[in-house]
Amino acid sequence: MDSKLERKYPNILISGTPGVGKTSFTTLLQSRITDEKNYQMKNINLGNIVTENKLYKEWNDEFNVPVFDDDMICDYLEPIIEEGGCLLDFHSAGFIPEDWIDLIVLLRCNNTELYDRLKARGYNDKKITENIECEIMEVTADDVKENFNSEKIMELKSEVIDDMEKNLDIVMDKINELHFFEN
Ligand SMILES: Nc1ncnc2c1ncn2[C@@H]1O[C@H](COP(=O)(O)OP(=O)(O)O)[C@@H](O)[C@H]1O
Numbered sequence: 001m002d003s004k005l006e007r008k009y010p011n012i013l014i015s016g017t018p019g020v021g022k023t024s025f026t027t028l029l030q031s032r033i034t035d036e037k038n039y040q041m042k043n044i045n046l047g048n049i050v051t052e053n054k055l056y057k058e059w060n061d062e063f064n065v066p067v068f069d070d071d072m073i074c075d076y077l078e079p080i081i082e083e084g085g086c087l088l089d090f091h092s093a094g095f096i097p098e099d100w101i102d103l104i105v106l107l108r109c110n111n112t113e114l115y116d117r118l119k120a121r122g123y124n125d126k127k128i129t130e131n132i133e134c135e136i137m138e139v140t141a142d143d144v145k146e147n148f149n150s151e152k153i154m155e156l157k158s159e160v161i162d163d164m165e166k167n168l169d170i171v172m173d174k175i176n177e178l179h180f181f182e183n
């Protein structure tokens, strides 16, 4: 993998259907890297950034969400990505240039657990169904697998609390194996 030679500080994409645990995991991973590598990764929640920076041209009234614009996101991200050291937290991955990303954490969750999480978030039934269907149909997973080399992808279950710690260990092992954060 060439990119690891170019970047001391990896760019890591954390992806998966809404509710799988991306934002929770990203925050934990950021702390873990700070503790173990003495380096603070940038925590980039793209959903928030799209809204805050108006990186959309349309609004989806049905689900009350912006329809994000791939090109606007890429233009916004390019200078940040070039510096390396980014944790990108986003549910969509197909539009992100392959060589921007060194590792992908693809989180997965079963339907019943995902249902409970989305319900707790206050989503209406239609939005819950749409998201659960995305997980069943592997929409994000396919997006990731079509766009990125399989060697970069870690597909991990995020269903119970214990999974979080296990997943952190797996990702840290991979980071060490690839010698990121070293000279
Ligand atoms: N591995 C896990 N086990 C149990 N609950 C989790 C796990 N990961 C996340 N959660 C919970 O699920 C909910 C959604 O997590 P969040 O990180 O916001 O997901 P996302 O960012 O992918 O939408 C939160 O309430 C979070 O605490």
Ligand SMILES: [Mg+2]
Pocket: 022, 023, 024, 089
């Ligand atoms: Mg989130």
